[in-house]
Amino acid sequence: MGSTAAGEETEPSQTAAGVELLSRTVAEISGLPEFRGPMRSSCCDLARRVRLLSPLFDELRDAVGDGSIDGVDVGALGSLLDALVSAKELLRSVSEGSKLYQALQWEEFANKFQEVAEHIEKALSDVAYDKLDMSEEVKEQIELVHSQFQRAKGRTDTPDTQLLADLSLVRNIKHSELAVLKRLSEKLQLRTINDLKKESIALHDMVIFSNGDPDERLEEMSFLLKKLKDCVVTENPNSDVPENKMRFEKLKFPVIPDDFRCPISLELMRDPVIVSTGQTYERSCIQKWLDAGHKTCPKTQQNLSHMALTPNFVLRSLIAQWCEANGVELPKKQGRCRDKRSGSSSDCDRAGVKLLLQKLENGNRDEQRAAAGELRLLAKRNADNRVCIAEAGAIPLLVKLLSSPDPRTQEHAVTALLNLSINESNKGSIVDAGAIPLMVEVLKIGSMEARENTAATLFSLSVVDENKVTIGKAGAIPPLIDLLCQGSPRGKKDAATALFNLSIYQGNKVKAVKAGIVTHLMRLLVDHSAGMVDEALAILAIISSHSEGRTAISESSPIPALVEVMRTGSPRNRENAAAVLWSLCTTDVRQLKLIKESGVEEALKDLSENGTDRAKRKAGSLLELIQQLTEA
Incomplete structure (x- = not known):
């Protein structure tokens, strides 16, 4: 019987998670800043079409909450999520990226928009939305969007010929x-x-x-x-x-900071590397020193414990940033500065990562701290680095450092794992390395930064359904609730996001309720100065779908606070407040009587006419229940 119950929870949980992530991705795309530059038209068209999919996900989320979901292929939702995430990443990269590069590489970017349009169109074709229990209005809108993406597949935007001509002239x-x-x-x-x-x-x-x-x-x-x-x-x-x-x-003739000069040549460093004493030199200069047979550090005269040269990625980044800010030509690469065994820049970086891993495994406390910090920054930079670092074997070493007695090392390790977890394939490796129990300990006793980034990491890992169960069983929910109550503003947000995602799994709803989450959520709901009203309502809405959650919410005298949100809150908060009230009133006539006595009918009528599609349905159902109570 136990296995049957687990099986019954798996698909709804996957569907709920998929629908929530789809809604969140559309919201993130809608929240991107105004598009500018040469790809503005393509960006606006793609973002507008994606936003039109929002009603579909609202209705699916509503069906999941009502337990009436039927006909949804979880795999199809996953393919659509992949397509929309690709769209979000493309839009964000264009929004934040170089306008000059987009103009010079116009055709390359146009092809990327074509690929994303084809990806979304294919994913929409696989979702049998015509079989779903949706309003005709929503069905028509989704069919319209689908047809727009079909037309976009075969249409290539015309480049701005005047722009290209001007670039050529300049x-x-x-x-x-x-x-x-x-x-x-x-x-x-x-x-x-x-x-x-x-x-x-x-x-x-x-x-x-x-x-x-x-x-x-x-x-x-x-x-x-x-x-x-x-x-x-x-x-x-x-x-x-x-x-x-x-x-x-x-800054026409800026003075080069001393830290950016090689101690040997006194010139701006192009490829800074660290020797065993911790001093940094230009690679070609120190390599000549070593090739001449010297075994000491030129600056300190200390004996070198080994001859390995570790790339100083942080300093190289700072030098590049300083050059750009001051109009100085970026340092050019020099082939002789590279390891002669390296065939490409990728090989060179892999060698640098391996040196960092050696320090993680065999270095003293200071070396481990520095190496973990370097990996943290590298993993933050781009997707290729995240793959490279994981393939080099960094994840088990970083997981081991979660138990480090040095707070800063622990912070670097957990943040490096957070950055690595952005890569989907790394999530499983992090869990398999035994990270979750150690992260729970960090969540309990770590520094505030370590706790915040641990909460964010647990959210990232919990995107995988089976990890929700593992994280809940490891005891993460009570310390996440502590962070929700006692953390910094950022920490509270990270904790709320993790708790929301974990609570999609039914078993974690019970754990959260037993840990006292409802009391804290109700406090945050009425404390507007905390800035956590949105998060509190979102978690209450998902917890209210469980019988124990409804009981706990009912016992906290929620009606006045929820009715106030119904009257004055944002559209999304009014929707969630209506969803919580609907869950309470469909199973408890006492709560229905209380909301009738609160005089909420005017707010419900307004919401049924002017709210989001989901809010309109919830408000309409509540008005019907109140009417039935009146007639009884």
Whole structure:
């Protein structure tokens, strides 16, 4: 009987998780900032079509909450989620990325939008939404969106020929006409000093993501950016903050910080590496020193315990950032600076990661702390690094460091695992390495930063359904509730997100209720200064679908607070408040009498006319129940 019960919970749990993640992904796409630059039209079209799918997920979520879900293929939902996540990542990368790069690589980006459109269209074809119990209005809207994606598959947007012509002029003519630069500035929407600073940061990120081995186009973009900077400063000297112009003028010949100079050559370092004494040198310089037979550190004269050179990724990132901020040409790579055995930049980075892992495994406390910090930053940078670090065997070593007595090492380890967990295949490796019980201990006794990032990691891991069970059984829910109550504002948000996702699994709802979560959620619901009303209502709505959850909520005198949200809350909060009230009143006539006495009918009528689709249904059902009570 036990196995049957577990089996009965698996598919609804998977469906609920899938629907919630789909809704959240659409909300994240809707929350992206205004799209600008050469790909603006493609971004707006894709985002608009995705937003039109929202009613489908609202109705599916409603059906899951009502227990009436039928006809939903979990695998099809997963494929649609993959497609929408790809859309979100593309939109975010374009929104945050270099406008110059998008213009120069217009065809490449156009192909990416085509691929995403095809991915979504295929996923929608696999979802049998015509068989679902949905309103005709929603069905028509989804069919319309589907047909829009079908048409988008075979249609290629026309490039801006004027923009491409202007780029060609600026690149090929030494002294570009001001009129052309001004037109480029408008087309690329790089009109102000702040716009140009964001573009500089985007180019800097490209340097970091290329692991210090940028392609030749980066130099071209740097050249174009300098021309646009000159144009903007000349035409709009008072744009944004006045001191920006002064900063450009003052930093025309910037002084290189001492920490960025090689102690041997005294020149700006291109490829900084660390020797065993902890000192940093330019790779080619220190390599010549070692090749000459020296076994000491040039700066400290200490004996070197080994001859390995560890890439200083953090310093290299800072140097690149400083170069961009000060208009200095980015340091160019030098082949002789690389390990002669390395065939590519990827091989070189893998060698660097292996050296970091050696320090994790065999280094002293300071070396372990530094290596864990380096891996934390590397794993944050890009997807390739996350794969490389995991394949090198870092995950078991980082999991072991979760038990480190050094708080900073522990923080670095858990945050590195958080960053690695972004990669789906790494989630299983982290769990298999025994991370969850150790993370629960960090959640109980770690520093605030470690606890916050542990909560975020547990949320990331709990996206996999079977991990929800494992995390709940390991005892994570009570310390997450403690963090929800006592943490920093960020910690409370991380804890709430993890608790929400874990509570999709029925067994965890009971654990959360027994740990006293309802009392804390009700306190957060009425304490507007805490900024946790949205999270409290979302968790209450999901817990109210369980009988023990409804009982606990009923015993906390929830009606006044929920009715107040119904009257004055945001559309989403009014929806969740109505969902909680509906769950309470369908099983407990006493709660129904209480909401009737509270005078909520006017708010319900307003919600049934002006709320979200799900809120309209819940409000309508509650009005019917109140009417039946009146007539009885």
